[in-house]
Amino acid sequence: MSFDAAISRRTVLGGAAVLAAAGLVAPRAGAQPAAIRLGTLTPLTGAGGSYGPSMRKAMEWVAQEINAAGGVLGHPIRLVSEDDQTNPEAAVRAARKLIDVDKVAAIMGTWASAVTTAVAPLCWESKTFLTTVSGSDTITQLPHQGYLIRTQPNTHLQIGKLAEFLLALKVKRVFTLAAQTPFAVPSHKRLEEILPRGGTEVAGIVVYDKDKTTFRSEIDQALRSKPDMIYLNGYTPDCTVLMKELFKAGYTGGKVAQGYAVNAKLLGSLPREVTDGTYTATPSPAVESAGYKRLARALGTDDLDPYSCQCHDHISLVALAIAHANGEATGTAVRDHVRKISQGNGQKIDSAVEGLKLLGHGKAINYEGASGPCDFTDAGDILDCKIRFDQAQQGKFKFVKMI
């Protein structure tokens, strides 16, 4: 017995020693001095877990394409991926690792607004560039010293176009049912700003807690003001309940919602008579662009989500900015050069590989990505983005128009 115990203890110790040795040696052996290190911080688990994997895949693909074409001025891109767990606490630890251990020039792809706001101070303090798809208006108002850009249209831009759409429909009274989110109240304020100009009345808003299982009192309150259009500004689970209960309450007016909430899955889970006629607004990637089509082919789908398209553009912009800075792979270089390749009068390009080639020949470029034109304000917001409007008909989405 004691002999067995001795052997097993020795084996365990030996194993531990090997593991420890591997831990000390492996990272050094694998490191390439000339590689440009970029970090991805996407939600691979948690509430955003359904989006993160494809966002990361899009960035991986761009890195492969760039590396296959000879890298950024000869330097290959090495992508380091971390999971933000859709939680600010976990994201801060992951970002510290990317910044301190991997020494990345940029962190790309943060999704949840709270995660982005938690990670942003780390980035600007350590001069690391941050690119995000979060939509909350407050993000670009942080004192980020230019170390942040986002490709997701903010509330101001998105709701401005929604209001334009509603005015074109000539609706009379709009009521908002909104989940408690950072954009609930700002969205409503933006509607109040534009709709009255075209003679449409903003009847009111109820902000609800999205985890409730019934919304009878909220719906009663909405219907009391007799709206002919209800804006459902929530997420899929609560919008599912809301639409069912609106139908039961006998509401026959129009409904409009965000495309990420009222999606194909929601249409599949509810009867047609409940969903038919509902409009959806979706910030649209540039579906007609060559960049979009190429990425769709690479990822093996013909319907890319906007976040993957935006992430495709994140890494492309960062790589081009580094090339424009003569290969200086630092967050500060990206900050100082990103607007020199994303906007202006240079030659329009839609792929990083093509852009790198042109930069090599000393030409000026203007990157237009898979997600849109990718032109940024000084605060880091995008200047323009197309919003696509669809309508549910017979349980399927039908394209209405693009604004």
Add this chain to the structure above:
Amino acid sequence: MNGRTDVENYLVAMATFACLYALLALGLNLVWGLAGMINLGLVGFFAVGAYVSALATKRGGVPIALGIVAALAVAAVAGAVMALITARLRGDYLAIITLGFSEVVRLVASNEIWLTNGTDGISGIPGPWRGRVSPVAFNVIFLVLAALLVTVVLGVLERVRHSPYGRVLRAIRDDDQVAGVAGKHVLRFKVEAFALSAGVLGVAGALWGHYTSFIAPEVFVPLITIYVVLALTAGGTGNNWGAVLGAFLVVFFMEATRFATGWLPGLGPVQIAALRESLIGLSLLVILRVRPAGLLPERLPRVEPPPAGEAAR
């Protein structure tokens, strides 16, 4: 930049997070390990502390040290109220109520926008000397501060554990009726233990806010409670040193799995992310299988029994 310093900076940051987890585990140990009351709402007290100190320092303009004291006081009062409300509850019922409490705190933080800025959260919370020293120096300063607080709390709680007061808490844990029959005011002890524990959790919350400079309702999810319960169970319920050890182990494990999974061939980052969480759960299972009482099991302070002969006569 010097590469070596950067990795050290990362290690310093993770040690700081481990200290914060250690404070949480110590707080939980007092109420659960010693007094036997389960508190699955600890992230709620963590949140109360974070919000109190953030608001006091950012809006009220009070010094950070005072903010931390305020966090301690308000969280302790919340804990005392909680203990009074749940005075007659034990076990599962107490677990559910405390879990509910933390959700209520999160909902209040999301909806009382005038106070908490809602789901946008509060950013730009001041930290000691933040901005006046380099980020690396700030990191080190904060680690020293956090380690100091862990030492103080550990010292106080060890004192409690070894004192007659701690003995009463253990008696309540084992059977509160017997403790009551022995003339102890059970409710008073329960309320005091809960309040002190909540105060420690509140301090941890305040530190988290001052360290990361940003808090939002989404930070305070049950996931953190689970990590802390895990830390205490692995370290040794009832043992304060075990709580600290467990907290450091949990943070070490969460971070080490980032690097360990890097060498597994044929796995994409998505599988690795899922595997990381499984590994953390698996390691707890292994610890509990091999050492059911945790790595540092509780050792009761020795009480000398009367000589055998005396008892027989």
